Amino acid sequence: MSVTHHVVFDCDGTLLNMEQRGVPFEGIPELLHRLTQLEVELYIWTARDRASLMRYLQEKNLLRFFKEIRTSGEAAPKPYPEALQSMLKGIDPTMCAMIGDSWADMKGAKAFGCHAIGALWDKNASRENLEEFGADVLVSTPSECYDALLRIFQG
Numbered sequence: 191m192s193v194t195h196h197v198v199f200d201c202d203g204t205l206l207n208m209e210q211r212g213v214p215f216e217g218i219p220e221l222l223h224r225l226t227q228l229e230v231e232l233y234i235w236t237a238r239d240r241a242s243l244m245r246y247l248q249e250k251n252l253l254r255f256f257k258e259i260r261t262s263g264e265a266a267p268k269p270y271p272e273a274l275q276s277m278l279k280g281i282d283p284t285m286c287a288m289i290g291d292s293w294a295d296m297k298g299a300k301a302f303g304c305h306a307i308g309a310l311w312d313k314n315a316s317r318e319n320l321e322e323f324g325a326d327v328l329v330s331t332p333s334e335c336y337d338a339l340l341r342i343f344q345g
Contacts, residue, residue, distance in 0.1 A: 195343045196281055197225060198274065198304075200290035201236035201243060203312035205252070212246040215311050217332030222255040224336055230343075234259040235273050235288070235298070269297035269323075274304070287342055289335060291315040296323035305342050307335060 199205050206212045225232060232255050236243060240261040247253035260273035278286055283303035288295055291309045293316075299306035300323070308320030308328040320328055326342070329335040 194285060195228075195230045195339075196233065196278060196286040197230055197339065198233040198235050198277070198286065198288045198299075200288075200292065200295045200309075201234055201238050201246075203291035203314060204289055204295075204309045205234070206246055206250070207312065209313075212250065214250055214252065215332065217311075219252070221332040221336055222252065225339070226255055230339075231257045233257055233277050234261075235268070235277070235295075236260070237262050237268055237294075239263070268292075268294035269301060271298050271302035274298060274302040278302075278304075285343075287339060291320075293319040293323040296320055296325050300324040307338055307342075309335065 202208045205214060205218055207215050222232060234256055238261055243261055258277045260277055265273035265276060286304035287307055288299035288304055289307045289309055291312050296306045296308060306325050308325035309315060310317060310328055310330045317328060327338045329338050
């Protein structure tokens with residue numbers, strides 16, 4: 191099966207719980223594994239600096255899941271879609287989804303033209319902000335996120 195879908199994750203508040211010293215949120219490792227089993231390519235777009243991101247991903251054995259990463263200072267900041275455009279160059283945005291917990295994640299996804307999934311598993315995520323800035327769907331758990339991605343990619 192060839193890769194046809196692409197999923198971009200925010201880091202803090204989506205992949206990693208920074209209130210728990212960067213521990214992956216419950217269900218995140220399983221979500222990443224399930225997506226790679228479907229041959230979905232995974233990416234990270236974060237406002238975090240590259241050095242600390244790489245340290246967290248290596249410590250938590252998550253780096254292996256991601257094809258490409260864009261961090262703070264490597265492109266225009268969120269919500270500008272420049273980082274998404276450079277990572278996903280030549281890929282139809284409708285074949286992509288952005289998963290994040292902030293208004294900037296949603297606004298950036300919409301500016302790029304991809305699906306926007308609002309992640310509510312971090313206690314600081316605001317349902318109202320995610321909806322206001324264009325979330326196509328809101329999910330409360332990584333398992334719900336997987337199901338939402340399947341629905342989106344199956345049309």
